[in-house]
Amino acid sequence: MNIAYFLTPKNDVAYLYDDFTFRQGLEKMRRHGYSAIPVIARDGTYRGTVSEGDFLWRILDAEPLMGVPPTMKSTEKLLVEDILRSGAYPPVRITASMEHLLTCAMNQNFVPVVDDLDKFIGIVTRKNLMCRLPELAELPALSHLKKIV
Numbered sequence: 001m002n003i004a005y006f007l008t009p010k011n012d013v014a015y016l017y018d019d020f021t022f023r024q025g026l027e028k029m030r031r032h033g034y035s036a037i038p039v040i041a042r043d044g045t046y047r048g049t050v051s052e053g054d055f056l057w058r059i060l061d062a063e064p065l066m067g068v069p070p071t072m073k074s075t076e077k078l079l080v081e082d083i084l085r086s087g088a089y090p091p092v093r094i095t096a097s098m099e100h101l102l103t104c105a106m107n108q109n110f111v112p113v114v115d116d117l118d119k120f121i122g123i124v125t126r127k128n129l130m131c132r133l134p135e136l137a138e139l140p141a142l143s144h145l146k147k148i149v
Contacts, residue, residue, distance in 0.1 A: 003094055003101055006129060007113055009122040015040055018047045022078035026055050036089065038112050038120060039080055046112055046120040049089035050080060058083045094121060105129050 015038040016025045029037050029052065036051040058078065091112040092101055101124060104111045110123040 003092065003096060003098070003113060003124060006101075006124045006132065007094075007122045008125065008128070010120055013038065013123050015120065016050065016080050017042055018079065018081035018084070020080045021076050022055070022058070022080065022083070023076050025050065025080040029055075036109065038089075038123065039084060040120045044119040046091050046114045046118055047081065048084040048086070049112065050083055050085075051088070054083045054085060054088075091118075091120075092124075102129065 014028060014032045014034065016028060018039050018041050020028070025037075029035075029050075036049050038049050039047045041047055089108050089110075089112055090104065091114045092104055094113055094115055101111060105124065105126045108126070110125045112120060113122050113124060115121050
């Protein structure tokens with residue numbers, strides 16, 4: 001069993017481009033009801049993931065810089081790439097082991113998946129993995145899951 005079996009492909013996933021404005025990013029997250037969303041470059045390279053908290057902290061950090069409370073108009077000068085945090089939601093390669101995928105999924109709601117050129121190809125959600133836990137427990141490398149299921 002490989003990661004592709006659990007993958008939600010890129011064309012079925014909402015994501016942001018790193019050159020979107022702060023406002024565009026926030027509006028897309030709100031429209032889809034996500035608390036975190038992958039960010040990619042225009043060439044498809046995975047750049048990271050931003051969360052509601054990243055947007056909130058950026059707004060709170062902006063007030064001392066501008067001297068006045070930020071407005072949605074003032075946030076149009078910021079880009080999504082300005083609020084990316086390195087190391088948050090690290091991706092896995094499509095060729096990664098299931099054990100590695102499960103380890104990543106324990107710490108995040110979804111795991112971004114990239115190809116060998118670091119191009120974003122989709123996500124694996126923790127929910128999808130949990131729904132298939134009995135199947136995963138049958139894998140020799142993950143036989144210790146049988147105790148859970």
